[in-house]
Amino acid sequence: MREGKIIKVSGPLVVAEGLTEARMYEVVRVSEKRLIGEIIELRGDRAWIQVYEETTGLGPGEPVYLTGAPLSVELGPGLIEAIYDGIQRPLDQLVQKVGDRITRGVEVAPLDHDRKWEFVATAAPGSMVQPGDIIGTVQETVVVSHKIMIPPGVSGRLAEIRSGAFTLDETVARVATATGVVEVKMLQKWPVRRGRPYREKLAPTELMATGQRVIDTFFPVAKGGTASIPGPFGSGKTIVQHQLAKWADAEIIVYVGCGERGNEMTDVLMEFPELHDTRTGEVLIKRTVLIANTSDMPVAAREASIYTGITIAEYFRDMGYSVAIMADSTSRWAEALREISGRLEEMPGEEGYPAYLGSRLADFYERAGRVICLGGDGREGTLTAVGAVSPPGGDISEPVSQATLRIVKVFWGLDAALAYRRHFPAINWLTSYSLYTERLAEYFDRAVAPEFNRLRVEAMRILQEEAELDEIVRLVGVDALSPKDQLTMETARSIREDYLHQNAFHDIDTYTSLAKQHRMLKSILLFDRSAREQLGAGVSIKKILNDPVREQIARAKYLPEADLGRIDALIEGLEAKMSAGVEG
CATH class of the missing domain: 3.40.50.300 (P-loop containing nucleotide triphosphate hydrolases)
Incomplete structure (x- = not known):
């Protein structure tokens, strides 16, 4: 039967009987209010239906109508x-139709079926087509070109195709298949629970x-x-x-x-x-x-x-x-x-x-x-x-x-x-x-810099060392650490505060390109290497940490993408300092 009757209502779950022709995941209309529901369990002629709208007021005896189709979405220009x-x-x-609160049972088409879209054919009549072939385009927005494709399951010779303004329900092409002529429209429907091929x-x-x-x-x-x-x-x-x-x-x-x-x-x-x-x-x-x-x-x-x-x-x-x-x-x-x-x-x-x-x-x-x-x-x-x-x-x-x-x-x-x-x-x-880090290593080498992967590993090692030293610092204080360990803690703090911390509401800091990320991380780690050389030459940790260049490194995150040359100059200065060595 194509119509059943409700025998039980439990919140969003409705049980109906008499649905001998029902199918799993079929969409149904519940009661005369035509609430949208979906069959999620079948036992004999009884169907268990999850209703996607408020079920208050429903009761036994009200009708349930089968639609013969699974829960699907409309796919086409206008998405x-x-x-x-x-x-x-x-x-x-x-x-526009019912106000701020959605009225139960209201039916509105997902896409505008009255609007005409300018369809530009890109395939030639007489050509052979198969599922997924692009036969034309619609400029949906200024940045998205909506490509009209041959639906899955349709293949054959393109008997007719025409450019012009069409609604979603009008035919833009005809395909001569082995079983007859199939009309192709700009609209497709697809069941949501099945992945597209x-x-x-x-x-x-x-x-x-x-x-x-x-x-x-x-x-x-x-x-x-x-x-x-x-x-x-x-x-x-x-x-x-x-x-x-x-x-x-x-x-x-x-x-x-x-x-x-x-x-x-x-x-x-x-x-x-x-x-x-x-x-x-x-x-x-x-x-x-x-x-x-x-x-x-x-x-x-x-x-x-x-x-x-x-x-x-x-x-x-x-x-x-x-x-x-x-x-x-x-x-x-x-x-x-x-x-x-x-x-x-x-x-x-x-x-x-x-x-x-x-x-x-x-x-x-x-x-x-x-x-x-x-x-x-x-x-x-x-x-x-x-x-x-x-x-x-x-x-x-x-x-x-x-x-x-x-x-x-x-x-x-x-x-x-x-x-x-x-x-x-x-x-x-x-x-x-x-788990993509290793797989993307070649991409970073090619698209960012050959040293980027090494910098990332080095920065993560410093952060892990900080976590190990943090226990000691909490017990006896940072002054109990050796100068090298104190430098590790300071570099880790710089990585955390100057690199990992990012302000989503700052016009510049909200987004950082890969090129800028590379330069920022390189400057932090270059300072760390330079500082370790200075420590080896006998310079005090206090003097090293008071170096004005640290402030420049910290402020790099707020430099616009157009000013990356200033970070390059900072890096060149650190490299020059290292190559010149440290005066006793």
């Missing part, structure tokens, strides 16, 4: 600059530069890689995510606010349309898709928001773009899983999370990667996934953090103690790690 909820309803359209997955080999010194230098993430940001409340997870969204070296940004506080999403929604994008010279929103699913929205929609975001990101990856998706936070998504699992009366796993928590997280992160896209041109696309984790009390031994760490290759561990000392980003350099 960029859009602001959606977790199931791809455009929030700006909802405001590609030809081949490749190992990531290129850095996704973020402009954040602690990340790019010590714990880099590759384009097509995966990263996690666990941290307690107030440690700066959201700010780090915002910084990555603003400055990451990606052509398309998809930002998913999953169960976060409304004021944090408001900051994003207000800031991105005004923030100058140094990459393009336009505002950042011109290459961004935002998905806002705040903590006061229905809990089931959180579970869908992650899949909505990653599917949109895959679509742009298939065009050959480098895409980055920020998910803030996967803990709220996991909490939604736990609530629905509990209402399904499934056997709970650790801390009440479902036993399939790890596999669901893996399904999400494994959709990231560097791939050869479908199509005959062999183009590459990358999708980088960065997820924030909010462990209760900052305890990363809890299930969501541990399941995430088994999957991702980069761990940026935020430290409450660093945050309380106002050291931001509060990424702990002793507990964080990146």
Whole structure:
């Protein structure tokens, strides 16, 4: 049957019977209010449905209608600059239609089907096409050229193609296939729980530069890689995510606010349309898709928001773009899983999370990667996934953090103690790690400087030595250390305060290019080497530490990118001093 009746309502979970033709993950419409739901369990003719809208007032006996389709997103021109909820309803359209609060059962098309887009054909009639081939473009924003592709499963001879202004529902091309003529439109639909196909997955080999010194230098993430940001409340997870969204070296940004506080999403929604994008010279929103699913929205929609975001990101990856998706936070998504699992009366796993928590997280992160896209041109696309984790009390031994760490290759561990000392980003350099460091070594040699990898290793060694000496300092004071150890402590302090500490709200310090990072780190370590030579020549540690050049090193972070010559001059002065030797 295509229609059933409700027999039980438990929060966002509704049980209906009489649905003999139902399929797993099929979208249904619940009650005469036509609330959006999705079937997540089937037993005979009974279906367990998670409803993505408020279920207050529903009761047994009300109808449930099958739609015959899985939960899907609309993909086509109009995605960029859009602001959606977790199931791809455009929030700006909802405001115009129903006001500030979303009315239950309201239906709004994710994309504007009335708007005409200027389609420019790039393929010739009569040519052979296959899934993924680009047949034309639409200039979606001033910085994003939306590439119209042959849908998966369609191949044959291009019988007709025409340029001009078309709506999403109008045919722009016809393909003669073995089974008949297929009409190609600018609109595609794709089920969110199924990854979009590609030809081949490749190992990531290129850095996704973020402009954040602690990340790019010590714990880099590759384009097509995966990263996690666990941290307690107030440690700066959201700010780090915002910084990555603003400055990451990606052509398309998809930002998913999953169960976060409304004021944090408001900051994003207000800031991105005004923030100058140094990459393009336009505002950042011109290459961004935002998905806002705040903590006061229905809990089931959180579970869908992650899949909505990653599917949109895959679509742009298939065009050959480098895409980055920020998910803030996967803990709220996991909490939604736990609530629905509990209402399904499934056997709970650790801390009440479902036993399939790890596999669901893996399904999400494994959709990231560097791939050869479908199509005959062999183009590459990358999708980088960065997820924030909010462990209760900052305890990363809890299930969501541990399941995430088994999957991702980069761990940026935020430290409450660093945050309380106002050291931001509060990424702990002793507990964080990146498994891409060795793989990216050749990239740093080529794109930054042959010595950059050595400088990074040397700086990390000094920070580790500081951690060992810190215990002694706390017990007997810094004066008990030898002059060499005192210098180690001072150099480590310079690395921490002058290099790792970065002000997200300072116009210049908020972003640092790789070229500037190299020069800044080199100047700190050159001073350390010069100071050790002076110590060996008998110069007192006090005199060395009072050298005015230290102030210049500390101020280098505030020099504009156009003034890197001043850091070069500083480095030349330190090198000249070392080559000349130290006068007794």
